[in-house]
Amino acid sequence: MAIPYNKRSHRCGELRGCDIDKQVLLAGWVNAARDHGGVVFVDIRDHTGVTQLRFNPAPTGGAHETAQRLHNEDVIAVTGRVLSRGEWVNPKMPTGEIEVEVDQIEVLSECAPLPFQLNDEFETSEETRLRYRYIDLRRPEMQEVLRLRHRVARAIREYFHENDFIEVETPFLTKSTPEGARDYLVPSRVQPGSFFALPQSPQIFKQLLMIAGYDRYAQIVRCFRDEDLRADRQPEFTQLDLEMAFVQREDVMAMVEGSAKRIFKDALGVEITTPLPRMTEEEAMERFGIDRPDTRFGMELKDVTEFMGEVDFKVFREAIDQGGVVKCLVAKQAESLTRKITDGLTEEIRGIGGAGLPLVKVNKGDNGVTFSTGVAKFLQPICAKLCEQVGADPGDVIFFMTGTFADVSKYLHYLRTRLATILDVIPKDRWDLLWVIDFPLVVWDEEEQRWFSTHHPFTAPLDEDIPLLDTDPGKVRDKAYDLVLNGIEIAGGSIRIHRQDVQRKIFSLLGIGPEEAKEKFEFLLEALRFGAPPHGGIAYGLDRWVMMLSGSESIRDVIAFPKTQRAVCPLTGAPGPVSQAQLDELYLSLKALPGS
Numbered sequence: 011m012a013i014p015y016n017k018r019s020h021r022c023g024e025l026r027g028c029d030i031d032k033q034v035l036l037a038g039w040v041n042a043a044r045d046h047g048g049v050v051f052v053d054i055r056d057h058t059g060v061t062q063l064r065f066n067p068a069p070t071g072g073a074h075e076t077a078q079r080l081h082n083e084d085v086i087a088v089t090g091r092v093l094s095r096g097e098w099v100n101p102k103m104p105t106g107e108i109e110v111e112v113d114q115i116e117v118l119s120e121c122a123p124l125p126f127q128l129n130d131e132f133e134t135s136e137e138t139r140l141r142y143r144y145i146d147l148r149r150p151e152m153q154e155v156l157r158l159r160h161r162v163a164r165a166i167r168e169y170f171h172e173n174d175f176i177e178v179e180t181p182f183l184t185k186s187t188p189e190g191a192r193d194y195l196v197p198s199r200v201q202p203g204s205f206f207a208l209p210q211s212p213q214i215f216k217q218l219l220m221i222a223g224y225d226r227y228a229q230i231v232r233c234f235r236d237e238d239l240r241a242d243r244q245p246e247f248t249q250l251d252l253e254m255a256f257v258q259r260e261d262v263m264a265m266v267e268g269s270a271k272r273i274f275k276d277a278l279g280v281e282i283t284t285p286l287p288r289m290t291e292e293e294a295m296e297r298f299g300i301d302r303p304d305t306r307f308g309m310e311l312k313d314v315t316e317f318m319g320e321v322d323f324k325v326f327r328e329a330i331d332q333g334g335v336v337k338c339l340v341a342k343q344a345e346s347l348t349r350k351i352t353d354g355l356t357e358e359i360r361g362i363g364g365a366g367l368p369l370v371k372v373n374k375g376d377n378g379v380t381f382s383t384g385v386a387k388f389l390q391p392i393c394a395k396l397c398e399q400v401g402a403d404p405g406d407v408i409f410f411m412t413g414t415f416a417d418v419s420k421y422l423h424y425l426r427t428r429l430a431t432i433l434d435v436i437p438k439d440r441w442d443l444l445w446v447i448d449f450p451l452v453v454w455d456e457e458e459q460r461w462f463s464t465h466h467p468f469t470a471p472l473d474e475d476i477p478l479l480d481t482d483p484g485k486v487r488d489k490a491y492d493l494v495l496n497g498i499e500i501a502g503g504s505i506r507i508h509r510q511d512v513q514r515k516i517f518s519l520l521g522i523g524p525e526e527a528k529e530k531f532e533f534l535l536e537a538l539r540f541g542a543p544p545h546g547g548i549a550y551g552l553d554r555w556v557m558m559l560s561g562s563e564s565i566r567d568v569i570a571f572p573k574t575q576r577a578v579c580p581l582t583g584a585p586g587p588v589s590q591a592q593l594d595e596l597y598l599s600l601k602a603l604p605g606s
């Protein structure tokens with residue numbers, strides 16, 4: 011007899027001791043089946059959990075025989091009575107007090123031999139998991155991640171709705187919106203030879219919405235950036251994008267802090283304290299060598315350039331003469347750092363372009379501290395002074411780096427992060443949120459011999475720095491703010507330029523000449539002439555938020571159907587070739603492909 015599976019009495023993770031003796035109807039997937047040569051036990055699973063089903067050999071009208079033939083991931087519906095497990099209670103399972111003695115079973119759908127078992131995720135290649143993503147997503151961890159993602163999105167929507175933001179959809183088929191990546195292009199059939207670009211962000215549209223008088227806009231929106239993929243990037247990803255009119259930096263930051271509080275509370279039940287700390291980009295670079303510092307642990311960078319004049323060490327001396335710096339970091343109580351480990355770190359630093367990794371060990375001497383190993387013989391004369399300055403004690407190791415400020419920052423940041431893992435100094439379950447502000451508006455690119463925006467070309471300079479735009483652009487700071495969580499940038503935004511003359515000036519500083527500005531951004535420049543209120547906003551990388559909150563290793567683990575690192579989708583096979591007819595319709599012809 012068919013079981014009315016649309017009338018489930020419970021979900022598979024719901025039954026408890028108080029349900030004993032109830033008649034129930036469950037439906038779900040076979041998680042595991044065990045034939046104990048008499049009684050057959052089957053675990054039935056849905057998104058809420060697992061219940062043990064008991065099939066007695068008789069007299070259940072064929073149910074026992076059906077149970078013997080089940081495969082993992084068959085879809086079944088059962089009816090039966092809830093029994094106590096008696097002495098076989100399993101305290102590890104939420105439903106472990108009970109089991110369901112089945113009187114009827116119906117197989118709703120049989121499962122073919124599986125490409126991988128659900129509990130085999132470590133054995134299974136990511137390619138295979140993504141190829142059969144619908145099976146992979148059945149795993150309880152993946153179920154939980156996407157549900158956490160939903161809770162985050164919901165908390166965000168509710169919060170911004172309560173604060174008078176409206177959600178407006180902005181176009182996907184549009185013009186290039188520069189955020190520093192390549193565009194994904196879509197050919198137009200009706201305008202042969204013309205292309206749309208998929209938005210790298212809704213940046214310009216949200217600014218236009220402020221000019222249009224909507225006051226507060228927030229949208230959970232997909233963005234597209236064609237860039238070389240790293241572990242935490244995807245060609246399409248989701249932002250919570252927002253913009254507010256008549257605001258200063260503090261207003262946007264306060265609004266974001268409120269939302270962060272809400273997200274942490276609703277998604278994880280964690281209380282965070284606001285206002286969040288703020289740090290200038292200059293201070294972050296000085297202390298941590300990076301503009302998104304992980305402040306959960308110390309090992310801060312110390313500038314010791316001034317001490318090096320007193321020692322006879324050519325490497326440092328030469329770097330300083332060329333305008334470089336010497337900085338160090340102290341690994342506390344680092345006896346566990348063997349020669350093998352420090353040699354390995356030196357190799358790693360070389361691998362990312364560094365020259366070497368001078369170090370000394372700090373020891374207890376007869377009259378205070380002494381240095382040993384590495385560059386000890388050069389630095390011994392300043393040992394006591396240096397240790398005092400950088401807070402080094404016996405048992406510590408001091409690592410040095412010399413070169414340009416940018417290089418030293420890069421390598422010491424790398425080292426700091428690696429040492430934190432090796433020495434296991436990162437506290438668990440800690441959420442360090444922090445604002446980084448006052449970035450340089452533009453940075454000089456030696457290779458291309460031109461200025462680039464640190465954020466994007468619509469970011470406003472600090473008012474007091476505007477005169478420097480003509481004389482010393484590299485010194486101009488901006489009205490941007492990045493939100494950093496445990497060393498990961500999870501949101502970034504700014505107050506925008508709302509004056510056409512300033513916007514033109516920035517375009518020309520960035521080498522976007524009048525012609526190019528006209529072609530690419532005329533519509534924005536024009537809009538700025540028709541009553542643009544002061545405005546600003548921010549965008550959160552929603553995938554990164556969920557990745558951090560769920561403790562996932564990769565951004566791909568928090569996206570239902572992600573692309574691989576080669577930007578393909580193994581499930582659908584996208585991207586794929588198209589027919590000649592489609593190409594013809596678009597007036598496109600393909601060049602010979604590399605290697606063909």
Ligand code: ASP
Nearest residue numbers: 211213503504547548549
């Ligand atoms: N459009 C920026 C981005 O996508 C965010 C912002 O400035 O609001 O990173």
